[in-house]
Amino acid sequence: MAxxxxxxxxxxxxxxxSRTTSxxxxxxxxxxxxxxTETPYHHGALREALLQAAERVLERDGLAGLTLxxxxxxxxxxxxxxxxxxxxxxxLLSELAAVGFRQFNAAMASACDTATTxxxxxxxxxxxYVAYAQVHPGMYGIMFRxxxxxxxxxSLHEAAEASFAGLANAIGMMRQEQISGDALTLNQGAAxxxxxxxxxxxxxxxxxxxxxxxxxxxPEGTTAERLLExxxxxxxxxxxxx
Amino acid sequence: MAxxxxxxxxxxxxxxxSRTTSxxxxxxxxxxxxxxTETPYHHGALREALLQAAERVLERDGLAGLTLxxxxxxxxxxxxxxxxxxxxxxxLLSELAAVGFRQFNAAMASACDTATTxxxxxxxxxxxYVAYAQVHPGMYGIMFRxxxxxxxxxSLHEAAEASFAGLANAIGMMRQEQISGDALTLNQGAAxxxxxxxxxxxxxxxxxxxxxxxxxxxPEGTTAERLLExxxxxxxxxxxxx
DNA sequence: CTCCCTATCTTTACATCGTAAAGATCGGAT
DNA sequence: ATCCGATCTTTACGATGTAAAGATAGGGAG
Numbered sequence: 001m002a003x004x005x006x007x008x009x010x011x012x013x014x015x016x017x018s019r020t021t022s023x024x025x026x027x028x029x030x031x032x033x034x035x036x037t038e039t040p041y042h043h044g045a046l047r048e049a050l051l052q053a054a055e056r057v058l059e060r061d062g063l064a065g066l067t068l069x070x071x072x073x074x075x076x077x078x079x080x081x082x083x084x085x086x087x088x089x090x091x092l093l094s095e096l097a098a099v100g101f102r103q104f105n106a107a108m109a110s111a112c113d114t115a116t117t118x119x120x121x122x123x124x125x126x127x128x129y130v131a132y133a134q135v136h137p138g139m140y141g142i143m144f145r146x147x148x149x150x151x152x153x154x155s156l157h158e159a160a161e162a163s164f165a166g167l168a169n170a171i172g173m174m175r176q177e178q179i180s181g182d183a184l185t186l187n188q189g190a191a192x193x194x195x196x197x198x199x200x201x202x203x204x205x206x207x208x209x210x211x212x213x214x215x216x217x218x219p220e221g222t223t224a225e226r227l228l229e230x231x232x233x234x235x236x237x238x239x240x241x242x
Numbered sequence: 243m244a245x246x247x248x249x250x251x252x253x254x255x256x257x258x259x260s261r262t263t264s265x266x267x268x269x270x271x272x273x274x275x276x277x278x279t280e281t282p283y284h285h286g287a288l289r290e291a292l293l294q295a296a297e298r299v300l301e302r303d304g305l306a307g308l309t310l311x312x313x314x315x316x317x318x319x320x321x322x323x324x325x326x327x328x329x330x331x332x333x334l335l336s337e338l339a340a341v342g343f344r345q346f347n348a349a350m351a352s353a354c355d356t357a358t359t360x361x362x363x364x365x366x367x368x369x370x371y372v373a374y375a376q377v378h379p380g381m382y383g384i385m386f387r388x389x390x391x392x393x394x395x396x397s398l399h400e401a402a403e404a405s406f407a408g409l410a411n412a413i414g415m416m417r418q419e420q421i422s423g424d425a426l427t428l429n430q431g432a433a434x435x436x437x438x439x440x441x442x443x444x445x446x447x448x449x450x451x452x453x454x455x456x457x458x459x460x461p462e463g464t465t466a467e468r469l470l471e472x473x474x475x476x477x478x479x480x481x482x483x484x
Numbered sequence: 485c486t487c488c489c490t491a492t493c494t495t496t497a498c499a500t501c502g503t504a505a506a507g508a509t510c511g512g513a514t
Numbered sequence: 515a516t517c518c519g520a521t522c523t524t525t526a527c528g529a530t531g532t533a534a535a536g537a538t539a540g541g542g543a544g
Binding site for chain 1: 424478
């Protein structure tokens, strides 16, 4: 009776107890979270270790492979260990998305630094946006897969908010107006929504393979980045963007 | 010893066999798929019944509740019945997405008919696009949740392709060029990508609640539709859309 | 030093899900 | 009438999320 859950899920020793101090060693070699191996043995940095394991699993097996148990397996702990740190699958995904938003913000910021001409400055952010999504498709997928996230978590809320604020600021700067904290005119809101919708929509469609049809019909060897550039700079001939 | 799957999953009689013709009756009242109760008893139109059940489950319980077993339950059949018609969860989702694309195409087509002025004609499609997503958020979610779909299925491929062709045609018509079947200039591709990205991105952000921050800061009572309109018609002051 | 308390991790258990395989049922062709 | 193939049901199994109880430290209070 009850034959479930009885195949060596963790494959760890879990013996050799009986009090011997057992500070280091006897552990299957942690993966050197940072330099110098702070917290070398098991206790201490499980939370971060799990997040890094989750990122690894996500990039290796995609969204479908990103399960609580797979992450625990990757980190070398029991399948219920993540519960104590994240409470929930939603909790883990939310914290991982927060990590993604912080990576994303850093990438956007550094992209703006290297730009020189006004045109380059204007194109740097959109390009960095798409580039991040192409390099980290799994992360981008999580960050905008809202139904599995909990935005009441402060870390996620703050990181995502910073992302939005950076975008709004960039738009405002380009229009040579400062965006006052609270209110927006309709035209300001429209400019922000247009820019964000365009870049986010392009990225989503690109990652979903929806732009393949278009790219194939363009002149030989046109890259997605080139199409993005044209999309942002080409003259608008119809008075309406659509 | 194997105590799984033994709680009345279907709750159907499944007795009373022994040959009595048993054409109609003895069934828990089907939900009247169309008028006059065609195929009143069990056999016959299970495939369509399952698709309708799936749509119902999706609108009631959201994407998370849309499982093979839930659909079977909703349709009043055993949990393995869908397998024979769709093979797979991916199969069911793909066929359901195809239904969605057909609904979507119909909505877009009928929206263009009722427009009179040129401006109305230009705004009809985007508005219908967003409106469909707002009325059928679950369907829209499935249609663009690529990782769970199989585009090699003809029904899905055709319906989605028709959707794209309609969009490309509308853009071409607006630019007063006909889009030749094969090739596209960079500017043509850019125009299509811009329009699609803008509307799709706006829709996605809106459904994910990402535009709430913007909408709240706009003049009192500005709706999403009004923001969309402004986004599509407001003057572009920076020479770059972003 | 000993004892106990709390945070952390492991075990065990269970409901649910997707899917495969074998059994039942029914309509229609031979 | 009988057999066959399509359709549906049963049964079974591995995997997952989650809850609950047991184990294992590390760190104070006495």
